[in-house]
Amino acid sequence: MxxxxxxxxxxxxxxxxxxxxxxxxxxxxxxxxxxxxxxxxxxxxxxxxxxxxxxxxxxxxxxxxxxxxxxxxxxxxxxxxxxxxxxxxxxxxxxxxxxxxxxxxxxxxxxxxxxxxxxxxxxxxxxxxxxxxMSDMKENESLGCHGFSEAKTRKDLNELVRNVVVYCGGLSLAL
Known part of the structure; x- marks a missing residue:
């Protein structure tokens, strides 16, 4: 069990x-x-x-x-x-x-x-x-979420994505 x-x-x-x-x-x-x-x-x-x-x-x-x-x-x-x-x-x-x-x-x-x-x-x-x-996702794991895949290619969204990851604190559902 x-x-x-x-x-x-x-x-x-x-x-x-x-x-x-x-x-x-x-x-x-x-x-x-x-x-x-x-x-x-x-x-x-x-x-x-x-x-x-x-x-x-x-x-x-x-x-x-x-x-x-x-x-x-x-x-x-x-x-x-x-x-x-x-x-x-x-x-x-x-x-x-x-x-x-x-x-x-x-x-x-x-x-x-x-x-x-x-x-x-x-x-x-x-x-x-x-x-x-369960542990929170690390920042690198969070950035790998499929919702952020397009943002990786767009440099103008890079800072915004990092702020979202920090704000969510690694909580996978929020990400």
């Missing part, structure tokens, strides 16, 4: 997608659950929906779950011998994790679970193998 954390716009989802796209073919099943925090349903129903979607992503079969407990049992029973790649993006509460990947024993050997969040305390409550804090 790998945790990636930092403030909004730091590139957590982008990094998770890049990792996912690079290694997904090595796994029997995969699931990328994006924007977990963007939820407006009642918590219990939302957790059931997440479990159903998660099982569908991995097994390509639809399940109609009645309770989150039933979902947990189903995930553990159906996935305990499978090597999976799971990305849980923008997690903002412990229940999301407990109901989708409550224990290492729920999954087969070689499974990789990546969790992105803004809340490092959430990651500290889990038993993760690695926790990675």
């Amino acid at each position: 790998i945790g990636i954390w930092e403030m909004v716009g730091s590139g957590k989802t982008t990094i998770a997608k890049a990792i996912y796209n690079r290694i997904y073919h090595l796994f029997i099943g995969k699931s990328f659950v994006e924007n977990l925090k963007k939820v407006w349903e009642p918590v219990d129903r939302w957790h059931l929906h997440l479990q159903e979607q998660f099982l569908y992503d991995v097994l390509k079969s639809k399940f109609r779950l009645q309770t989150t407990w039933m979902g947990r049992v189903m995930i553990e029973n159906e996935l305990s011998r499978k090597k999976l790649l799971i990305v849980l993006d923008d997690v903002n509460e412990i229940g999301q994790l407990q109901n989708l990947c409550g224990s290492h024993h729920w999954f087969g050997k070689g499974t990789v679970i990546i969790v992105t969040t803004r809340d490092v305390h959430l990651l500290n409550r889990l038993k993760l193998n690695y926790v990675y804090r």
